Amino acid sequence: MSTTIPDTGSNTTKESAATKPNKGGLEGIVAAATALSKVEGTVGRLIYHGYNIHAICRTTSFEEVAHLLWFGHLPNVQELSDLKAHLAEARTLPPQVAQLLRLLPATTEPMDALRTAVSAWGALTIEGKATIEQAIAVTARFPVFLAAFHRFRTGQEPLEARPELGYAANYLYLLTGQEPKTEHVRALDAYLVLLADHGMNASTFTARVVASTESDIVSAVVAALGALKGPLHGGAPSKVLDMLNAIGTVENTEPWLRNALAHGDRLMGFGHRVYKTEDPRAEELRAMARIADPTGFVLARHVEERAIALLEAEKPGRRLYTNVEFYSAVLLASVGLPGDLFTPTFAASRVVGWTAHILEQTKNNRLIRPEADYTGPMDLPFVPLNER
Numbered sequence: 001m002s003t004t005i006p007d008t009g010s011n012t013t014k015e016s017a018a019t020k021p022n023k024g025g026l027e028g029i030v031a032a033a034t035a036l037s038k039v040e041g042t043v044g045r046l047i048y049h050g051y052n053i054h055a056i057c058r059t060t061s062f063e064e065v066a067h068l069l070w071f072g073h074l075p076n077v078q079e080l081s082d083l084k085a086h087l088a089e090a091r092t093l094p095p096q097v098a099q100l101l102r103l104l105p106a107t108t109e110p111m112d113a114l115r116t117a118v119s120a121w122g123a124l125t126i127e128g129k130a131t132i133e134q135a136i137a138v139t140a141r142f143p144v145f146l147a148a149f150h151r152f153r154t155g156q157e158p159l160e161a162r163p164e165l166g167y168a169a170n171y172l173y174l175l176t177g178q179e180p181k182t183e184h185v186r187a188l189d190a191y192l193v194l195l196a197d198h199g200m201n202a203s204t205f206t207a208r209v210v211a212s213t214e215s216d217i218v219s220a221v222v223a224a225l226g227a228l229k230g231p232l233h234g235g236a237p238s239k240v241l242d243m244l245n246a247i248g249t250v251e252n253t254e255p256w257l258r259n260a261l262a263h264g265d266r267l268m269g270f271g272h273r274v275y276k277t278e279d280p281r282a283e284e285l286r287a288m289a290r291i292a293d294p295t296g297f298v299l300a301r302h303v304e305e306r307a308i309a310l311l312e313a314e315k316p317g318r319r320l321y322t323n324v325e326f327y328s329a330v331l332l333a334s335v336g337l338p339g340d341l342f343t344p345t346f347a348a349s350r351v352v353g354w355t356a357h358i359l360e361q362t363k364n365n366r367l368i369r370p371e372a373d374y375t376g377p378m379d380l381p382f383v384p385l386n387e388r
């Protein structure tokens with residue numbers, strides 16, 4: 001990794017790297033060149049291949065964004081219909097994967113079940129260099145595997161996917177067996193659009209590292225799933241829901257947050273490595289959450305305002321604001337998803353970004369192999385085992 005890869009636009013992370021001491025975590029390091037998305041942390045802007053996220057998130061379907069990221073342009077009517085048909089055809093649950101999911105204990109974390117299912121499916125299916133067809137095939141399976149596991153763990157049988165439904169609607173149908181409500185489909189679709197890609201986040205970087213070794217697409221996706229699971233990345237939204245439930249009332253907000261901060265806890269849904277102002281996705285999700293759950297929104301908004309004020313007081317100058325996870329939790333709960341499906345639902349969106357990055361990495365590949373500062377001892381005299 002170097003800071004010498006040419007960049008065509010202003011890069012706030014590079015600027016900050018030049019002026020700040022290295023705090024680890026590869027902060028400010030440019031690890032790849034990408035045409036997929038651009039995250040501008042100081043102004044709070046997110047661009048998907050030329051389009052500001054605010055311009056597309058409530059008018060563009062998830063499939064359109066997938067087309068943009070995989071093929072490099074927004075689809076026309078025919079291209080969109082072709083992509084939807086390919087995704088719909090690929091919504092199958094192989095019996096071996098179904099059997100595996102059935103055998104997992106009901107207490108298995110859905111992220112672990114998804115990772116296991118995707119890995120098993122890859123072992124049965126995937127060969128050779130990463131292709132767009134493989135990207136579509138693996139993406140289409142995410143909601144199928146997740147819903148199948150959810151139904152097994154709740155004592156139900158998986159349902160057949162419905163080809164006439166879009167990605168978001170089919171996912172809701174597969175989970176519940178009910179006709180999905182239009183407002184739920186719209187909210188979930190907009191959520192999926194907002195989460196599809198996000199620069200060199202930890203899971204995307206992981207996917208690119210694995211792809212750079214010329215490993216297969218499923219291995220890269222499985223590794224990315226592992227990275228996304230952690231609470232510092234995609235594992236936060238169910239913890240946001242836990243926090244909101246634990247706070248419970250507007251009156252309890254301030255003492256609860258103060259107590260958490262006094263114990264050194266991190267407030268889930270706040271702070272970001274790159275955004276030093278509000279995450280633009282949080283702005284969109286807040287507006288959607290206000291409509292989707294007006295009652296829950298009142299508490300969430302109060303918690304948000306108090307959390308930002310207390311973080312500024314307790315951690316002056318750190319610029320900790322609402323990130324994508326805070327209102328994701330409110331929105332996904334309003335759609336009826338259980339908390340432990342929040343992170344795998346995030347994955348069902350981000351898999352598009354991962355696979356687009358894997359294809360981009362594969363196109364112009366060089367092994368990603370950084371160095372480490374060695375901090376261990378040197379020149380120790382060797383003592384044989386029987387003399388130690």
Ligand SMILES: CC(C)(COP(=O)(O)OP(=O)(O)OC[C@H]1O[C@@H](n2cnc3c(N)ncnc32)[C@H](O)[C@@H]1OP(=O)(O)O)[C@@H](O)C(=O)NCCC(=O)NCCS
Pocket residue numbers: 023025231232233234236265266267268269270271272273274311315318320323324325
């Ligand atoms: C997202 C996150 C991992 C970014 O971390 P980072 O860039 O490595 O930031 P750092 O860990 O260097 O934190 C900088 C300072 O802010 C504090 N901080 C960062 N996020 C915080 C939070 N959510 N609550 C309380 N303090 C926080 C850190 O404790 C640290 O304080 P210090 O300088 O006194 O040690 C971090 O903000 C976080 O843990 N947020 C909560 C989890 C979350 O919402 N994850 C989803 C991310 S989209």
